Amino acid sequence: MLEQQPLHYPAVRTASVPERLIFGARHFILAFFTLATVFLGWQAWHLQPDASFAKLLPQQHPFIQNMNDHMKDLRAAGASLKVSVAVKRGDIFNDDYLSTLGQIADEIFYIPGVNKNGLKSLWSPDVRWTMVTEEGFEMGSVIPQDYDGSPASLQQLRTNLQRSGVIGSMVADDFKSTIIEVPIYDTDPTTGEQLNYLAFSRALEKQVRQQFESDNIRIHIIGFPKLIGELLEGIGAIFLFAAVTLLITCVLLYVYTRDLRATLAPLTCSLLAVIWQLGLLHLFGFGLNAYSILVPFLVLAIGVSHGVQMINAVALQLQGEVDRLQASRLAFRSLYIAGMTALISDGIGFITLLVIDIGVISELGIAASIGVACIICSNLVLLPVLVSYIGISKKGVYHMRVDPQRRHPLWSLISRCATPKVALVSVLVAAAGYAVGIAGARNLQVGDLDAGAPELRPDSRYNLDNAFITGNYAVSTDILVVMVETPVQGCGLFENIRLIDRFGWYMENVPGVQSAVSMADVVRLTAMALNEGNPRWQTLSRDQRAIDGGVANVPPALMNRDCSLALVVLFLDDHKAETLQRVVDAAQTFEEEYGTDQVRFKLAAGNAGIEAATNQEIAVAQTQILVLVYGVVAALVFLSFRSSVASACIIIPLGLTSALCHALMAWLGIGIKVATLPVVALGVGVGVDYGIYIYNRLTHYLRRGLPMQEAYYQALSTTGRAVAFTGFALGVGVITWAFSPIKFQADMGILLTFMFLLNMVGALWLLPALAYFLVKPEPPRKRESAGEAEQGDHSHVQTG
């Protein structure tokens, strides 16, 4: 039928197998992809957000494995929230404040997920003061039983607070705020259901913050459950970015093609790729996390840029005396090898992310690779088929034409990069750029550098609340927990607890450790309390009975039920990689020096412990990723061009961008962290596209015997616009992330935009300069085959 009709075109005789398959079954392809879209769209609809904490951790790291071993006991320590209620005028000693505080505590009490028994505010009867007297202990609630709001009972409260030991923990030193401690069940104890962090966080905002905050009352909320809630809230912002990105991409496409059909065709195909990718993710059992939610943007951008290459090629063919189908076939023929190479190298670049032992990153790699596979289907298969039906308007073809009579001023200018002088200068500048990159990267740090919750921006509400609470109370939110393993019922034996105590003191003397808390402290303080508050007893007695009495007072946050695990909680100054490493090293030194078969000090839990493990994993993975991505991409380029010169010309500009990206990170104060690892893989995997397209065209014209500058001019005039468009399309795809409330998404956006744009510049500017020096002039005999090469570029690329 359709295949029979245009037999007289010479091109069909030389058609490759894939081309015959695809264009021989155009109806089938359309039908197949329509069905696939319906099915996968339905799948994508059911995709769930995934807030799994475990996937953020390097599960194979010994620290995390130790933590998982003791997860049951660690969980007993539980997640909790601190709600600080601050008064602006005056202090907390007034009836208005105290009754508001009571109302807030009542309101929190009824929020689902709150462990009602553990809720603690100044009003709780178990917040007590004690005093040693001749008769023994005297004690009572800090808010007196007969409290009536009178000045006398407020004065009584003030006195009681002084004797209570809650100043600095529950009451701020300046008496202008108090904290409500809110323990949280992360899984419902009756139903076993996971807490809905988003709903929980919103309930807090609505029922507590909005209801009670006034010009005199300020409310600050921190804690892991709230942080997760904020992150999930932040992920929602991504939908706004998606709309903006789509709009800008649309405009870009229209400016490029000046044709509605040529705009909508690649856009539709790329959106289909996104839908397929999301559907496949759900089909394979994945959810969307804060990292993989960024993948659709990448897929859209990559899809659109490859789609534009295709549209561009079709438009060029339509300038000649061919119909839509023929033009599409020729465009497909000229592009599919280069397109496949580019896309497969993208995909393989993403697949390298699987070597990183952090769930979210592996999933990001998988999601992106799936996305690339979808793009291959949508933009290399579906798009040319689609265009073969709908075609491109005359206006569009005219706009995208290459007029051999008129020299394009911009391309003429850029083509001078291939002249001897400019090439020499370019290579020298590139060398200097490498030097700058390597020098700058020496200041690059591992880990998160900002205070507070590094996932969120420093000026986010959460981090401002965090700064308020850490500033006004003696608390640190950077916590590293060392797990001390002993035989069952062994943690309180004199020799063992003494070693735990010594460990705590040893660690307290490590710079960066503010304080260390362990069961030994509880036992020491109990001993003092039982000896009439005499500080000369605030130590561990050799008398086991005295220790056992103290062990009975140790809370589950510091010791498990059968006394086989003690937790030493280290409060740190910050979570800089340097600090974490110093603390971890010190703990390991102590373990080597003093650890016995009875007492072993195991790192590490707590947010800082997890971060220490992650940092160690990242430091290793960073190098692995670089080596792998570059190795794989270089090998792929070599395979498709069968030329080490090609590899050099394409890889060296990429390397320059990577080096400069490191310098930029150091300059912006972005550390190497989970979120920046994929940037290299994504930047290089995607960035290689430009080089492949340009090099492909450049050698094509060189083979036809054109001199270097002219060959490059020709290459630019056919593909330069598409390359520039690709650069901007990719940039647009990721730059909106820079406005994300989630700090690491913003960092990724900035860095990827930088890499995508700079890779484009590298391909347009440095590649020809390198080619000038590296590519040898073609022997004239090649001219004979030039006629055929003109039909399609694939003849010089390995067709396999």
Place this chain on the structure above:
Amino acid sequence: MSKPFGHSIRPLIAVLALGVSLALPQYAAAADYALLTPGAAHSLLLDIASAGERLVAVGERGHILYSDDQGASWVQAKVPTSVMLTRLWFADARRGWAVGHDGNILVSEDGGVHWELQRDGVSDQARINEERLARARETVQTLRAELAQQAGEAAQDKLEALEEAEYELDVARELMREPVFPPPLMAVWFADRERGWAAGAFGTLLRTRNGGRHWEDWGWKVENPDELHFNGVTGDSRGRIYLASEWGYVFRGTNGGESWQALETGYEGSFFGVLTNPATDSVFAYGLRGTIYRSTDGGDDWQELESRTRASLFGAAATEEGALVFVGQDSAAVLSRDDGDSFRELAAPGRRGLTGVAATDGRLFVTGDGGSEALAVAPRAGE
């Protein structure tokens, strides 16, 4: 033949030993050395004394620190124990003792820079326990022998004494079966460079007459059936020894400590220390909730004083001129210049627990949780 060989190898061994000892971290040596840490100066310190111009403080984890610049900077001494040290005493500028938990006693002969473990409480307590068992056995045997020869009313008394002695023997045997527990020492006081006393929990009392080279167990000489703690020890110019104890008791030793008497002060709570005024020979027992009792007649009569604080007092010092300072919880510090008739509060910064005080050259230095510091008000400041 062997001699030259011995000569040649000895320096080698010495060098090797030195090398090994340098290679090892300081805390890994055989003795239980205190960790040398930058935080020691800010740890819980429990007593302070002056050794000539130098200030020396002791505290938790075997911390001993000294300062040669009036408390501006502190150096941590290397100390062969890591248990809490509760009090110290300097007989003169060079010789001093520190006592603490595990019944350990340390001595310095150079004003607090170097310290030696003079009494290893654990091993000495094992010896004391053996002696106690031997004493109990002997008493029981003697009483049985006497009982065999006697009858009637005298025998009835002896029978009761025997019952008591047999109970004591059971206790002594029980102690031998359990892990050795040397009660913590809570106080130390020396009359001069040679004769001194160390007192501690559960009625522990130790005596030395040779600068601590030998410490004798003396607690059994004091009639203290309830094993009350001895939280403080001091002596007056007439050779009487005073022990601050619980339940309002002060124990007084006379005749070089051969005979002891429990004195009722009229108080019911615990005393944490006892102090004599060198200018008047008055005795002051201080303790819980700002309590200070005074005796001006060598312990026979006691009066409660108005201390102007309700915070428990844990440390005290007297100057040669007779100014008295008491310190305690919540930065409490009170001063008297009239032998305790009246007190005034001193301004101590913060709200921390104070434990010890030393007066030198008209300045006061206190210890407590968070280390040592100079007290803001000098005792000679205008009233």
